[in-house]
Amino acid sequence: MLLAGAAGLGAVLASGSASWAQDITLRLHQFLPPQANVPQFVIDPWIKKVEEAAGGKLKIEHFPAMQLGGKPPELIDQVIDGAVDIAWTVNGFTPGRFPRPEVFELPFMMTNAEATSRAYWELFDKEMKDTDYENLHVLGAWVHGPGVLHSNRPIETMDDMANVKFRTPSRMIGFLLEELNAAPIGMPITAIPEALSKGVIDGAVVPWEVTTALKIPELVKNHTEFAEGNAFYTVTFTLAMNKAKYESLPDDVKKAIDDNSGMEFSAMAGRIQASYDAPAREKAIEMGNNIITISPEETQKWREAAQPVYDRWAADMEAKGIDGQALIDEAEALIAKYTEEQKAQSNDAADEQEGAEAAPTEESGMSETPSDGEATEAAQ
Structure with missing residues (x-):
């Protein structure tokens, strides 16, 4: 009986231990x-x-x-x-x-x-x-995805930025807006709708992804993007x-x-x-908004105008004992590496898709597995 009792006690303790381990x-x-x-x-x-x-x-x-x-x-x-x-x-x-x-x-x-x-x-x-x-x-x-300029006036050249009050998302973009003679104003992203409606700001720098929830396409009608592969921020x-x-x-x-x-x-x-940038952009188009895409040649001018921001940041890092220029060089090299890898994978996937379409298939038992991006879109 004693052994049985001990065994029972042991089982209880073991059960409690297992329960604790799962908790x-x-x-x-x-x-x-x-x-x-x-x-x-x-x-x-x-x-x-x-x-x-x-x-x-x-x-x-x-x-x-x-x-x-x-x-x-x-x-x-x-x-x-x-x-x-x-x-x-x-x-x-x-x-x-x-x-x-x-x-x-x-x-x-x-x-x-x-x-x-x-x-x-x-x-x-x-x-x-x-x-x-x-x-x-x-x-x-x-x-997140590429940052875009959303404003109550068309921004087609750097000169159009003068004195425009933009909500800035970071100190880096605050530096750039200053270089472009715009007026950066910091505020939480949730404050953007009220600030736009009251004229506290003339525009905001945010990715397309958040624009629908913030009602930005209802509050401003101009949206400025840059040549493919160039993100404002x-x-x-x-x-x-x-x-x-x-x-x-x-x-x-x-x-x-x-x-x-x-x-x-x-x-x-x-x-x-x-992946949520494109659907939000499409909604702005459906509302009749003005989508401006800066040409590659004009984009290069913007990139050159941004160089003082790089210099300022590198100097700031140097003051902290950090080799800022080395970080810039490493970041650029890594982004280039992974961008090329991504392009190669996309090309391979396209080739495989073409081959699959050309090859005869049986209808029964065939299924297509969506990519992560497609699955995300389906989840919407």
């Missing part, structure tokens, strides 16, 4: 509402994949729209201090806090979101992990975890997180975010 809960905090693109199509799917990979041992609770309190600029300290376990944030919320990632926010640095996100992750792994992010365990680092994002919390996790739970984080996740996040 790991992490809290993820971020600034956008749950229906926004990134929470809905990047963060929530990531949570699901990690939880599934952890085999039921992990629960990640998602708190959108600053539900746990504080303001967006406080997110990074919340995760460093352990007030939350994971945070998704914009590096620009805390200007100067993360100097090295700013290299990807320099004007006309990025080509497209996926290639630039890959470059960002590689340079993070090489130059930033043990410097800017030494107090964090970074899960993803990516950028982008913004860097970070999904990061409290370092001590990550290190305290069991190895198998760490693996579940690691296997779903890193470069491929970052590239996917950038690609998904940019």
Whole structure:
């Protein structure tokens, strides 16, 4: 009886231990509402994949729209201090806090979101992990699609920028707007609609992705883009975890997180975010708005006008003991590398598609698996 009792007690303890092992809960905090693109199509799917990979041992609770309190600029300290376990944030919320990632926010640095996100992750792994992010365990680092000029007057040349009041998304673009004789005004992205309607600003610099939700095409009718492969700007994002919390996790739970984080996740996040640019642009066209595309020749003039911003940033980095020019050179080389790889993959995919269309097929049993981008569009 004693042995039976001991066995029963052991079973209870073992059961309790197993239950405890499955009771790991992490809290993820971020600034956008749950229906926004990134929470809905990047963060929530990531949570699901990690939880599934952890085999039921992990629960990640998602708190959108600053539900746990504080303001967006406080997110990074919340995760460093352990007030939350994971945070998704914009590096620009805390200007100067993360100097090295700013290299990807320099004007006309990025080509497209996926290639630039890959470059960002590689340079993070090489130059930033043990410097800017030494107090964090970074899960993803990516950028959004090309930034566009949206204004109440047509912007066709640099001269048209004079005295135009633009909401600026980052200090890098603030520098450029100053160089172009425009008037940069900083404000949260959510303040743009009211600022436009009241004439506080004449325009905003944001990617197409967010324009529909912000009603920008209803408030201004002119949208200026640049020649393909030339982005006026982008913004860097970070999904990061409290370092001590990550290190305290069991190895198998760490693996579940690691296997779903890193470069491929970052590239996917950038690609998904940019996939919402085209539908938003199409809505502006349907409303009869004026889409201006700067020619390659004119775009080159804008790029040349941006050079003082590069010089200013490199000098700022030098004052911090950072080789800014080396970061610029590395970022440009990595973006070029991943852009070429992406083009090659697209060409290969096109060739395969042509071959598949030319080859005879049987109707039965044939199926087509959509790419991540197509799946995202279907999810809309």
